[in-house]
Amino acid sequence: MLAKRIIPCLDCDLGVPRGRVVKGIEFKQIRYAGIPWELAAEYDEQGADELVFLDITASHERRETMAHVIEKTASNVFMPLTVGGGIRSLEDARRIFNAGADKVSVNTAALKNPELVNDIARRF
Template sequence: MLSKRIIPCLDCDLQVPEGRVVKGVEFKQIRYAGNPVELATKYYEDGADEIVFLDITASHERRSTMADVIKKTVENVFCPICVGGGIREVKDYVNMLKAGADKCSTNTAAIKDPSLINRASSHV
């Protein structure tokens, strides 16, 4: 029998220092939905099995992703944390794992550089 896995995904926009969770449809009419650390903590307290943070603007803005948000989250959230968005190089994997993430998700960078997954898994 399969076990349940309830995994909320927080679409984050880090154009403000503390970050913000946003909601939109097809990246249109994006609206503020809450603070990422506070929402992750609430979902954990409500029984989430894992939390996914997807930094929806990191790749487009060519910036690193949300290490500070992850560091603050893992102070209160004790379930697996996955981070995606802006993971382009091995150092990005290392930084996210050091910040407290349990998993890193990669999309565009792995398509552009198929060796990235092998290099990251060998390094971390």
């Protein structure tokens, strides 16, 4: 039997100074649900194997994911951290890795530039 892995995914709006975890249905009627690094610490204490931050507004707003939120989270939790949303280039991936993410999730940009995933994989 394969080992089970528990991987919470937090939908985030990291375009505000402290970042925020949000909840909604089909990305509508979004409501505030907490501070990213505080919820990450709770999941870490509860035994989650990994954590995913998905910045659900970064691509739509054409902005970068806030690296300082990733830095604060990575310095406070001790599990692998995946970050997605707003990763459009090698430089974006580098910035998120340097902030402490273990993995990046490339979404919208991979459809627009199919070579991006290959480029990131070769570089990192």
